[in-house]
Amino acid sequence: MAEIVLSARGITKEYPGTKALDNVDFDIEKGKVNVLIGENGAGKSTLMKVIAGIESPTSGKIYMDGKEIVLKNTVDAKKHGIGIIHQELSLFPNLKVYQNIFMNDERTKGDIFLNNKAYKEEAERILERLEYPVDVDMQVSDLRVGQQQMIEIARNLAEEHLKILIMDEPTSSLSEMEVEALFRVMRDLLRQGTAIVYISHRLEEIMKIGDNVTIFRNGRLVARSEVKDTSIPQIVRHMTGKEKDFTRTDRKLDYDTLEDIMEVEDLTLPKKGGGYLLNHVNFKLKRGEVLGIYGLMGAGRTEIFECLMGLRPEHTGTVKLEGKPIRIKSIRSQIDKGFALVPEDRQREGLVQALNIGRNISLSVLNRLKKLCFVDLGREKKEVEKEIDELRIKVADRGLPILSLSGGNQQKCVIGKGLLTDPKILLLDEPSRGIDIGAKTEVFEIIQRLAEEGLSCIVVSSELKEILAVADRIVVLSNGIVTGEFTGDEITNDNLVLASYKGHHQNREKQGA
């Protein structure tokens, strides 16, 4: 048994309405890669936030070297040698590399002036230690994502007695080469006795770099074992458990008789700085089906929706609606043509937080609910209540603030807002993100019921199980290329996962040739 640097005991973290962590005991072993794994919302990121001093636990204690420690904030955590690299990078894009590395730990001359020289030299030394040469005078916004990741790591190394480094999905946006470089750095850190806590969704990676693995499900720690004593299937079984399986739709559509409602041909979207976000994408949407679009991050899933909603005027290609090519001019004109979007980021793009529930739902159709030049309050109420009823949104009063609802009910409001425009095609971008499991199932049932009633839906998701449950047919995107299309029994985990990596290989072959 390896030496334990930090142990957390009985950690519970409650948010209004949900228990993100439920009485978790967790140990971090010195000089090892301690892997944390679990589905989204399983509680692993929350636990890490507690250990890094970002969130305070509702109850529970943390011990380091046998003594209890209290982490009120990240500064406390830093003092104890705990560093974290966030899933979303938290660098300052407007500052230079060396300024980022020593943020809030600036080197000074006589406590007044910045000692830029010492500062830069130290930054260079750290990057050298990482074997990662980056010009410390570069502006961070000019770096590639992979390079930025390295700066995040360097930032944690600036703390001299780094004992624990938490990495939350560090590889999700890295290229394969960058992942290799990252692993090299990690091994280096391990040799120096640093403990690494590693959160990832990529199972192969975990088998490669991990020493021990801890599996979370629904805020509970469900299993812990040495990586060498376990296997991928075993991990997956623990991750998913039994209760979380969504029942796959048993609907069988007769694809020969279904008419096309939309045909997308040669949809192409150039990437800034060369290459494609979408590379000649072709697919058809049938009336009344649920089409799933699956792919890894950056595969171009959201971009398809952005093109269809008129947010990407620079796209090329043809979109035919009911057989006729359409010109995509603006969001409003797309809504009028019968497209409705449920955006990925509910808080930023879906809701107007300052408005109440009713106003949020009716926002997209106010001009249609006009009597003379006034909003017909009676009709507005009726329409809003129709959606509340139909989607079974749990609201006491539609005049309450939208944020008083749970995530699931907020999402249903966004869906209701889209449905009020009487769409022919409903685009749902990660509709289950950030909502609890019960609500997820409900959202999927809603999607299927809508399809049953003849609405055509496209669901974008990065959650394999969820897209398996909800879609009649699945198109897989990888690196902007359609790499697979599956219906019926062809829809399996393996097929989808395999296809989702294909685009990168194709590209590499092309580059190699």
Add this chain to the structure above:
Amino acid sequence: MKNINKNTVLMNLMRGRTFFVLLVLVIFFAAKSPAFLTVSSIISVMRHVALYGILGIGMTYVIITGGIDLSVGSVVGLTGMIAGGLIFQGLTILPLGITIYFNVPTIVVISLALGAIIGLINGFIITKFDVAPFIATLGMMNVARGLAMLRSNGATYQNIAGYEELGNTGFHKIGGSLGIIPNVVLIFAAIALIASVILKFTPLGWHIFSVGGNANASRLSGVKVQKVTTLVYMFSGVCAAVVGLITSAQLTAANPSSGDGWEMNAISAVVLGGTSMSGGVGTIGGTIIGAFVIGVINDGMIMIGVSEFWQKVIKGIIIVLAVIIDQFQAKLHARMALMQQSQEMNA
């Protein structure tokens, strides 16, 4: 449970806070100076309140969308000068060598259109070139003031009552009274009513709130964010033009520096009225009360003989205090929403 009730009471108290402040101010000034509550002094206070109020109503729209309009004070000066100039000198079309004199209704329409055009330019710069509203309207503030000065080379147009032979008499009537009630108060009431109805009962009004609350989500819901934004600046420009016409009519003189600094009074009235500077929240009723507070402080302090310098200090403190209470209220509001949510979950 009890806790929530206590919070609700506190909440309602805070909602009416500006009104209480107004009440306290009126009682204070009435006690200090017996002349404060006489009819003539009330009417004089109302005149000032109405001017700040009209500017404040336009500003309320702008601030609800999350913007700001610093140009209104200058537009007051500019429209006064344009109207005064048209009465005084008419419009000379040089190539034809003729001078046209408009009648008063036409001059009013031209002035209001000028306000709308300035607002349109503000809106255009803000929406099409992504310039921050603060900067765009700061620029316009200087441009409009400069143009007002250029119109007469900095001089004041005196005695713009109009001339029988030019067919433009009656301009001063805009600044007159109906019975004892000054026209400006009636105009203020009318604009307030219309603005309030638009905000509460029309799609445009609802869109103004949604744009200020979350422009991104509004856009994705098909709200024409740029159009709504441009319209509120146009409305603010028109309100400023109305004030410009009234002030020059009241004095039968147009002064190019008229309205200097009034944008700050307007903003203060809006903020005192509970409209959030971050957008999405606000009422016309609140702004009206806010305008009363500003007007009562200004005139009341003059009447009890507080020096102009102290007036500024006190006004500043009251404004900041109002916003501090605002923030406190917002936090309380959020906490109550959370409590409600967890109660629902438990139920």
